Amino acid sequence: MTPYDAMLAPFVEFAFMRRALVGAVALSLGAAPIGVFLMLRRMSLTGDAMAHAILPGAAVGFLVAGLSLPAMTLGGLVAGVSVALLTGLVARTTLLKEDAALAAFYLLSLALGVTLVSLKGSNVDLLHVLFGSVLALDDQALTLLAGVSTVTLVALALIYRPLVLECVDPGFLASVSRSGGLAHFVFLGLVVLNLVAGFQALGTLLAVGVMMLPAATARFWAASLGGLFAVAIGTAVAASIAGLLLSYHLGTPTGPTVILAAGVFYLASLVFGRHGGALSRLAPPRRHRAA
Template sequence: MPGVFAYFFDSAWSLLWAPFAEFAFMRRALVATFALSLSAAPLGVFLTLRRMSLLGDALSHAILPGVAIGFMLFGLSLSAMVAGGVLAGMVVAAIAGFISRTTALKEDASLAAIYLVALAMGVTLISGNGTQLDLLHILFGSALGVDTPGLLLVASVASVSVLTLAAAYRGLVLESFDPVFLSASARRSRGGIAPWLWQQGFLMLVVVNLVAGFQTLGTLMAVGLMMLPAVSAKLWHETLPKQLVNASAQALLSGYAGLLLSYHAGTPSGPTIIGCAGVLYFISLLAAPNGWLPRLFAPPHRVA
C-alpha cells in the first residue's frame, strides 16, 4: 500500500508541479499569468457590468499599431512596444469618445470602426518590417518566453491595477449602476470627480492591462483572460464582490491548467490558456445556478 501511495504521489508531482519546480521559465510564466489573472479578470467583471464586454476586444486590437511602431523603431524592445501600445490604446479610446460626442454614432459603433482600421494597420506594419515569427509572437504572445523585465512589468501593472481598483471601487460601482446620481453628487460637492473622468480612468486601466498581457498572451489573446472568467462568474453569482472573486479564481485556474497543458502537449501557451478559460465558461453555462441545466430542471413557478 505505501508503494501505491508513493506511485500516485510521484505521478501527481511530475504531472502537476514538476515543470514549475524544474524550469525557471515555467515559474516566470506562472507568476506572470497569475498576476494578470488578479488584475485583468476584475476589470472584465466591470466591463460586463457596464455592458461594454466587446470594448476589451476592441481595445486589445487597437493597441497593435502602437506595438508595431515600437517594434519598427526599436525591434523586440519590451519597453518601446509597451509605450507604443499604451499610447495607441489611449488615442483610439479618445477618438472613439470624440466621434460619439460629435456625431450620431454611438461609442461602440465608432470604436468598432476604428479598431478594425487599427488592426489592419498594425498587421500591415509588422508584416512589412518583420518576419512571420515576429507577427505571430506579437499577435499570440508566448507565456513560456516571459523574461525577467517582462515579469517585472506584468507584476507592476497588476499591483497598481489592483490597488487603483480597490481605491476607486465605490466610484466605479456608482458610475456603473447610477451615473446620474454620481453626476449630481459631483455637482453638489463641487470637488467630486465627474462621471466621464471615472470612465476614462477605467479605460486607462483596461488598456494598461491589455498592453501588459500582450507579451504573455498576445494582443489577440490578452482580452480572453479578462472577459471569459468575468462572463462565467456572472453565471455563478448575482452580487458584484462574489463575481470579482470568482472571475479571479477562474482566471488563476485557467492560467495554471493552460501552462501545464501547453508544457505537456507542446501547444502554444497563450491560446491554450484561453482555451482552458473557454472550457470553464462552457462548464458554467451547463452547471452554474444561472446556466442551462439548473433552469431546465427547476420546478415550475406556481401562480397563487
C-alpha cells in the same frame, strides 16, 4: 504518469515554467476585476476592440527597436489611449455612436498593425506580436506585469464607489457627484494598461481572453460583487495553470491553450452554473419541489 510528474514537475524543474506561472497569476489579479467591471457596464466588446487598438503602437515600437519590451509597451499604451480618446471625440462631435466608432477604429488598427509588422518582421515576429510568448517572459516583463496588477488594484480601490454607482444608476451618480466622468476615463486607462501588459504574455489577439472569459464565468457562480471578483480571479488563475500544464504535456501553443482552458470553464458554467446556468434554469422552482 504520477500526479507529481503531471502537475508539479514542470514548475519544479523548469525556470521558464515558473516565470510563466508568475506572469500569468500577476496578469489574472489585475485583468479579471477589470473584466468584471466591463461586463457589468455592458462594455465587454469594448475590451476586445481596445485589445486590437494597441496593435499599431506595438508595431511602431517593433519597427523602431525590434522586440523591445519598453518600446512596444509604450507604443501600445499610446495607441490604446489615442483610440479611446478618438472614439469619444467622434461620438460627441458626429452622428456616429460610440460602438460604431470604436468598431471602425479597431478594424483600422488591426489592419494597420499587421501591415506595419509585416513590413520589417518575419512570420515568426508577427505571431509573437499577435499571440505573445508567455514561456519567454524575462525579469523586465514580470516586473511590468506585477506593476500593472498593483496599479490596477490600487486604482480600482480608489474609484470603486463611483464605478459601482455608474453600473447601477449612472443618472443618480451624475446628480450627486461629478466623479463619474473622471472614474470612467481612469477605468478606460486601466483597461488599456492591462491589455498592454497582457499583450506581453498572450499577444494582442488573446490578451482580452483572460480579462473577459473569467468574468463571464463568474457571473454564473456569484451574485455579489465581491464574489464576482473572487471567482473571476480564481478562474483566471486556474485557467492559467491548466493551460500551462496542457501546453507543456501536449506541445500546443501556450497562449491559445490558456484561453481555451478559460473557455472550457466558461462553457461548463453555462451548463452547471448556480446562477442562470442551463440546468438551474430547467430545474423546477424551489416552491414546486417535493418536500
